Amino acid sequence: MEVLTQKERRIKMQLSCPMPKLDFEVITLGHGSGGLLTNRLLDSGVFDLLKNDMLDQRHDGATLNLSGPTAFTTDSFVISPIFFPGGNIGELAVNGTVNDLAMCGAIPEFLSLSFIIEEGLTMQEFWDILVAIKFACEQAGVKVVTGDTKVVERGKGDKIFINTTGVGRLHAQAQISSTRVKAGDKIIVSDQLATHGIAIMSVREGLEFETTIESDTRNLNHVVKALLDDFGPNIHLLRDPTRGGVGTVLTEIARDTQLGIDIAQRNIPMDEQVQGACEILGLDPLYVANEGIFIAIVAAEVADDMVQKMQASEHCRHAMIIGEVTEDHPRQVVLTSGIGGKRVVNMLVGEQLPRIC
Amino acid sequence: MKFLTEYRDPEVAQRYLEEIKKTVTRPWTIMEVCGGQTHSLVKNGILNMLPEEINMVHGPGCPVCVTPLNLIDKAVYLAEEKNVILCSFGDMLRVPGSEKSLLEAKANGADIRILYSPLEAVKIAEEHPDRQVVFFAVGFETTAPANALSVVHAHRMGLDNYSILASHVLVPPAIEALVSDEECNVEGFLAAGHVCTIMGMQEYYPLVEKFNVPIVITGFEPVDILQGILMTVQQLERGEAQLENQYARMVRENGNPKAMETIYEVFDVTDRMWRGMDVIPSSGYQVKAQYENFDARKKFAVNIPEAPENEECIAGAIMKGIKKPFECPNFGTKCKPENPLGAPMVSSEGACAAYYHFSDMINQLTPQAV
Numbered sequence: 001m002e003v004l005t006q007k008e009r010r011i012k013m014q015l016s017c018p019m020p021k022l023d024f025e026v027i028t029l030g031h032g033s034g035g036l037l038t039n040r041l042l043d044s045g046v047f048d049l050l051k052n053d054m055l056d057q058r059h060d061g062a063t064l065n066l067s068g069p070t071a072f073t074t075d076s077f078v079i080s081p082i083f084f085p086g087g088n089i090g091e092l093a094v095n096g097t098v099n100d101l102a103m104c105g106a107i108p109e110f111l112s113l114s115f116i117i118e119e120g121l122t123m124q125e126f127w128d129i130l131v132a133i134k135f136a137c138e139q140a141g142v143k144v145v146t147g148d149t150k151v152v153e154r155g156k157g158d159k160i161f162i163n164t165t166g167v168g169r170l171h172a173q174a175q176i177s178s179t180r181v182k183a184g185d186k187i188i189v190s191d192q193l194a195t196h197g198i199a200i201m202s203v204r205e206g207l208e209f210e211t212t213i214e215s216d217t218r219n220l221n222h223v224v225k226a227l228l229d230d231f232g233p234n235i236h237l238l239r240d241p242t243r244g245g246v247g248t249v250l251t252e253i254a255r256d257t258q259l260g261i262d263i264a265q266r267n268i269p270m271d272e273q274v275q276g277a278c279e280i281l282g283l284d285p286l287y288v289a290n291e292g293i294f295i296a297i298v299a300a301e302v303a304d305d306m307v308q309k310m311q312a313s314e315h316c317r318h319a320m321i322i323g324e325v326t327e328d329h330p331r332q333v334v335l336t337s338g339i340g341g342k343r344v345v346n347m348l349v350g351e352q353l354p355r356i357c
Numbered sequence: 358m359k360f361l362t363e364y365r366d367p368e369v370a371q372r373y374l375e376e377i378k379k380t381v382t383r384p385w386t387i388m389e390v391c392g393g394q395t396h397s398l399v400k401n402g403i404l405n406m407l408p409e410e411i412n413m414v415h416g417p418g419c420p421v422c423v424t425p426l427n428l429i430d431k432a433v434y435l436a437e438e439k440n441v442i443l444c445s446f447g448d449m450l451r452v453p454g455s456e457k458s459l460l461e462a463k464a465n466g467a468d469i470r471i472l473y474s475p476l477e478a479v480k481i482a483e484e485h486p487d488r489q490v491v492f493f494a495v496g497f498e499t500t501a502p503a504n505a506l507s508v509v510h511a512h513r514m515g516l517d518n519y520s521i522l523a524s525h526v527l528v529p530p531a532i533e534a535l536v537s538d539e540e541c542n543v544e545g546f547l548a549a550g551h552v553c554t555i556m557g558m559q560e561y562y563p564l565v566e567k568f569n570v571p572i573v574i575t576g577f578e579p580v581d582i583l584q585g586i587l588m589t590v591q592q593l594e595r596g597e598a599q600l601e602n603q604y605a606r607m608v609r610e611n612g613n614p615k616a617m618e619t620i621y622e623v624f625d626v627t628d629r630m631w632r633g634m635d636v637i638p639s640s641g642y643q644v645k646a647q648y649e650n651f652d653a654r655k656k657f658a659v660n661i662p663e664a665p666e667n668e669e670c671i672a673g674a675i676m677k678g679i680k681k682p683f684e685c686p687n688f689g690t691k692c693k694p695e696n697p698l699g700a701p702m703v704s705s706e707g708a709c710a711a712y713y714h715f716s717d718m719i720n721q722l723t724p725q726a727v
Contacts, residue, residue: 279361337401337579339365339580343715346713350460350695
């Protein structure tokens with residue numbers, strides 16, 4: 001059977017989900033009123049996209065049957081622009097919460113999904129977002145079991161905000177905790193850095209530049225589960241370096257564990273185009289946002305095997321060991337530059353602002 | 358990546374370092390003029406690799422750092438005018454004014470946009486004929502051509518809602534002011550490669566001659582900087598003072614004539630106040646009278662009283678290379694990037710911020726705070 005890439009699978013789904021004929025083109029305040037218009041929106045076939053037995057009950061909430069240790073997380077998505085190369089806010093909202101659960105060592109199962117829509121969003125835009133949500137849910141194997149839609153006046157939002165909350169049972173072998181990180185552990189990044197942040201920048205107003213860079217937004221739960229199956233307790237910590245990037249997450253880990261971290265610039269995997277964009281824009285890739293990568297801190301003895309296994313999976317082709325945990329320089333992340341100099345990596349203050357020249 | 362990887366080659370860098378070590382026989386104080394070079398020195402960990410005889414001091418070449426307080430106040434005032442869209446390069450936004458920064462004004466509702474090019478601001482002006490668009494045109498000679506070009510474009514398009522708040526500063530007069538300062542002990546300079554890419558080399562010969570000080574026009578990658586330092590040290594050890602060009606792949610003797618032509622079309626030279634360094638004669642550009650419709654200073658007649666600088670900030674001594682950031686009692690304690698007392702702590706090109714972000718000194722000072 002032919003194996004499709006994520007992009008091809010996504011296009012295939014888009015083609016198989018054309019928007020139903022509706023008697024309105026734009027979402028207005030009434031669609032969030034809870035009254036007739038809301039029901040028309042719900043009945044229009046729009047929400048059939050996310051159909052499942054639990055959602056179909058249309059109750060005030062979902063009843064879950066959970067047992068054993070369960071992870072629970074929430075995230076809100078306010079990205080601008082809402083459509084960007086490689087995806088839109090819809091799949092970001094699913095993948096973000098799915099990946100947060102995966103980082104806890106959990107198997108994501110159920111999501112809630114809330115929209116805050118600014119009136120004026122076109123039905124086509126909303127539809128495209130929903131298709132992306134459906135796609136991301138199918139890829140991750142999760143169900144949306146409850147949700148909410150509110151509409152706010154024009155100027156009171158930014159097209160659409162999405163909140164998702166997720167639950168998932170912990171993997172039986174998972175023992176993920178910063179207290180388990182110890183000196184000698186290896187630090188692995190699962191794929192190339194800074195791709196999402198640069199893809200977003202490339203379409204921001206005032207910064208548009210031509211590139212083929214696409215966001216790396218994707219679900220990481222399957223690869224994490226496979227790694228937990230094989231390496232279980234040897235995986236000490238998992239983090240996804242979204243906002244703030246790899247640099248910020250590593251400084252947080254050093255602070256929380258009271259240990260030092262050494263990383264080597266030359267081992268950090270980066271796409272050449274992304275690297276070039278960072279150079280031109282004056283941004284440090286260590287602080288640029290990611291959506292489809294994770295950092296794993298693992299026992300040294302399994303690190304090489306784990307990287308090999310990761311490199312063979314679809315979403316971790318460029319996995320690399322970028323450094324290790326050390327007892328030297330506690331609470332500090334030290335980077336060895338390309339030419340062999342050393343410097344400290346500190347936490348970013350506020351947003352990374354482009355330099356003048 | 359072509360033209361970058363070669364200049365970040367660890368083996369080549371090592372060879373230059375060894376050559377520097379072999380050449381140096383006594384202590385030398387060398388200033389890198391440009392903030393981009395400061396950033397690269399610290400980011401690549403070069404400061405810790407150099408032999409201890411080489412004392413690198415960090416010059417005034419950070420446009421964010423030297424933009425006067427009063428001008429920030431003016432920009433904030435303009436941004437808060439209801440009908441103004443203020444466009445700026447990103448790192449100007451965090452610089453503290455006497456009351457607030459542009460970032461704070463933005464949070465309070467001012468329409469402030471971060472751009473990479475002033476031509477984008479012209480586009481915004483074209484799209485918003487009912488709004489006044491002001492571009493905060495700061496920077497050295499490097500950004501002057503694009504800023505001038507934006508005025509030329511706006512003029513050609515007949516836009517009457519575009520203007521620039523210009524505060525350009527020039528490198529050679531600053532070097533002259535520095536070497537003339539009694540407290541300054543700089544013995545050799547790495548001049549700013551990108552400034553010279555625009556302006557060429559000719560302004561620097563008189564400086565070398567008059568002050569008998571070596572100047573090496575230098576690039577920004579680690580290998581560039583190491584080679585620039587080596588060339589400076591070689592001159593110093595030989596007792597020579599010449600102008601040399603390490604950045605020959607970019608810098609021509611006559612610079613970029615087209616860019617200079619654009620600059621002189623729109624700007625003329627004026628005295629300019631440098632934050633922390635006072636007024637330096639003939640050290641800046643102002644918009645020429647014939648383009649005064651595009652000069653925000655004239656267009657909006659903003660009269661904001663000069664506010665005193667924060668007395669606790671030793672930015673002047675930092676930018677003249679008299680003091681190192683960690684020699685300031687407030688470094689990393691009272692003064693941090695999230696709450697800067699002065700501009701060098703704001704931009705990543707500012708010496709204080711570069712030290713703060715990339716060095717371990719801060720952790721030694723405040724083990725709990727980081």
